[in-house]
Amino acid sequence: MPNDRPRSRRRLSSYRFGEPGGTVTDTVGQVRRVFLSITFLRWIGPGLIVPVLVLVLTFNGLDLAQVGIVFAVYGATTVLFELPTGGLADSIGRRSVLIMAGILFIALDVLLLVGTTLPVFLLAAFLGGAGRALSSGPLESWYVDRARAIDPSLVLRKDFSTAGVLEGVALLCGALASVGLANLPPGSIAGLSNVLVSALGAAIADGVFVLAVLGTVREPERSRGSIGSAFGEVPAVIRDGVRIAGSRRSIRLLLGTTFGVAVAAVSIETLWQPRYADLLGGPHEAAKIAGLVVAGFALASVVGSALAQHLPGRLADAPGRSAAVALTFSAFGLVAMAASNDPWLLTFSILCVYAFFALSHVLRQELLHEWVPSERRTTIVSVDSLAGQLGNVGASLVLVPIAGATSIATGWLLGAAAAFVASLVVASVRMPTDAERQQIHAGAPADTA
Known part of the structure; x- marks a missing residue:
């Protein structure tokens, strides 16, 4: 040896x-x-x-x-x-x-x-x-x-x-x-x-x-x-992921949350550039500052992710509720974006939304891994990603055309509604008990409440 x-x-x-x-x-x-x-x-x-x-x-x-x-x-x-x-x-x-x-x-x-x-x-x-x-x-x-x-x-x-x-x-x-x-x-x-x-x-x-x-x-x-x-392996992977998600309420709720967050995120990703073009006088002017805005998005996400490690006691012990609080603040930020006619206020609102999205993502990923048996971890992570992509597609086909037919502000209000619903969904997801952990690793449907 x-x-x-x-x-x-x-x-x-x-x-x-x-x-x-x-x-x-x-x-x-x-x-x-x-x-x-x-x-x-x-x-x-x-x-x-x-x-x-x-x-x-x-x-x-x-x-x-x-x-x-x-x-x-x-x-x-x-x-x-x-x-x-x-x-x-x-x-x-x-x-x-x-x-x-x-x-x-x-x-x-x-x-x-x-x-x-x-x-x-x-x-x-x-x-x-x-x-x-x-x-x-x-x-x-x-x-x-x-x-x-x-x-x-x-x-x-x-x-x-x-x-x-x-x-x-x-x-x-x-x-x-x-x-x-x-x-x-x-x-x-x-x-x-x-x-x-x-x-x-x-x-x-x-x-x-x-x-x-x-x-x-x-x-x-x-x-x-x-x-x-x-x-050819895809159908079996999907069936296995759906079976595990269907047997555990917490995973279903987390997948639903991922879908809602994706809808809210698409409302920002597809509409912020046209909104800046409106506020600044055209696409050429918006292009001059768009890179700085995206740089701000990246930094805001870093701050949000880091904040997950420094939550106070009660919030640290209840990641589901903490994620719900973060998504609620994200919804408020989207409402502020919809109401904003100033590029600086718009930028600040978007940065806050991205920071809270990042915070909720870390907490939701922690919960997801806690409820998934190790031998099926990759499968469920792929299904979670799939839920997000389905939210992206749905929002792109429904929310964005509505914004185009009405206003960008309407699109962001719809995104705020999706984030708020997601906060309600994730609020009831808790960490598994020791007994439930044993059931999870044994392959039993541990979360039936």
Whole structure:
């Protein structure tokens, strides 16, 4: 037994770092550096394009109802590919899936750059949704497998925390770069409008991401299954997730909360840019500050997430009620957004909403993991993600067209209603008792009250 770990280390170090098919790093430090650097590069592109995404669509003549359709296609595609991505990565390799995702992100950026019609943007949404689903998980799985093969006792929490910080920093850097690009003289880069130039920057950033994956992420050869067989596992995954959720009231309530929060979030994500354009005098003026606003969103989310660790006693012991309080304040923030005619007040209100969303997310995730048996944890997390995507699609198809036909303020009031209902739903979710924990791990329907 004492020789197990050295043998594992020699086996890994027999591969040469940088070679395709079977190459891995031979120390945890090398694996960690690859993981963190690829995580950072993954999120620069989104940081560049998110601040101006809706502006790009409306700049090319789409109305809010059509923007909602584009977002709905993106969400529906992500739903379609969300669950099978784990099986696909295990089948053809995590590195291959990351490369596929990066190529789809580049295609999305290019279509946003050159597109002028709804069909082109729908294609962009489909490719981007597929890329988003494919990029969920394979890098983290690669890191855990590689690092744990070298050091089976490695504690992962610190590295995942660092990865989360780098993700936020990358989004912040991308958003600030978007501000700089938007404030260049129009036409100074390839004759592009300052609304579109960020899409070019995102394409370059995503190209760097793909090259970095090609050059640094390596894994041993594995038996290759078919894509069809990976997708064939989806019905069984869904059935298993639905069975567990149906047997536990707390999980059902948490899934319902995720759906409601997603509806509220979509009301912000699809409507804030047109609202700033209204308040500031047009999409070009809005593009100049959109990156700063998104940077503020990222910082507000960091604050909200950090606050979850510093709740006072009663709130810390009752995460369901604390999440309900956070979502109630989010609903108030959405009402303030609807009433605001000042860009500074609007910005402050949105930052508060994002901070409380982030706080509630941490608490809801804690509750979800407490109620899920370890052998079905990934399945239920995927179902939770699916609930959020369904909320995204539903809001994009219903809420956004209503806002387009009435007013942006109406859309935000509907979002506030969704957040408030979600707060009522999650308020009754509590931590399991010791007896219920035993039932959960035994596979029994522990929460029937």
